[in-house]
Amino acid sequence: MGATKTEHFTDRQNKIAVLAKALGHPARIAIIEYLMKVNECICGDIVNELPLAQPTVSQHLKELKNAGIIKGNIEGNAVCYCLDEKNIAVLNTYFSDILQKVSKAKCC
């Protein structure tokens, strides 16, 4: 085994899991926080900011992009990255809903 049994879960459950998984690494959280600060930037800026090699940063950016957390626009020979509002809103709504439910009912 070792492979996630995605086929047993709903598309929505898989979608949320993909988004959350993309955020499940401190380097990717750091990238997001940097993007929050500077609004938009290129890969090289992040390489200068983080203690990781360029291929590693590039890989993290790819995962964030595949999950839909960030967008990348080609600008000449560089790529301009920024946060993708839509999917962050999806997560925000998701956690708001959970919190609302949870806060209503205490447990064991």
Place this chain on the structure above:
Amino acid sequence: MGATKTEHFTDRQNKIAVLAKALGHPARIAIIEYLMKVNECICGDIVNELPLAQPTVSQHLKELKNAGIIKGNIEGNAVCYCLDEKNIAVLNTYFSDILQKVSKAKCC
């Protein structure tokens, strides 16, 4: 390699990553959604609900508990699980803050 370089990131970044990572699997999302529905339950209930074996469910519960997403209270020979409001609130605030920042400034 293969190990995350947690020491290069802040405690807060690592904390958020741990919480997000715990949610980065559809089975764990399904567990959370089930807990939202029934408010509290024991491991066996989830085993009946999901297409996964008991040890697998137990392992997922352990990860959710270690991350602080759920709480587990011993009740006789069973363990009563429920969502942990506090850390879900942490995530909710985190994504609200990101969304607020992002919605203010369009990018490339």
Place this chain on the structure above:
DNA sequence: GTTTAATATTGCAATATTACGATTAATGTT
């Protein structure tokens, strides 16, 4: 068209995750 700059991709080693059968531990029931 050659050089430069910015990223992406490839290949690989180290480590982590996922899943489950078998077993164990702990409490409840008879």
Place this chain on the structure above:
DNA sequence: AACATTAATCGTAATATTGCAATATTAAAC
């Protein structure tokens, strides 16, 4: 005490992730 119930742990196979050096790709600049 013997047995049943519930869940955790152990062991292990399959797969995924992380990180980087080396290389490839792409587009600007000269």
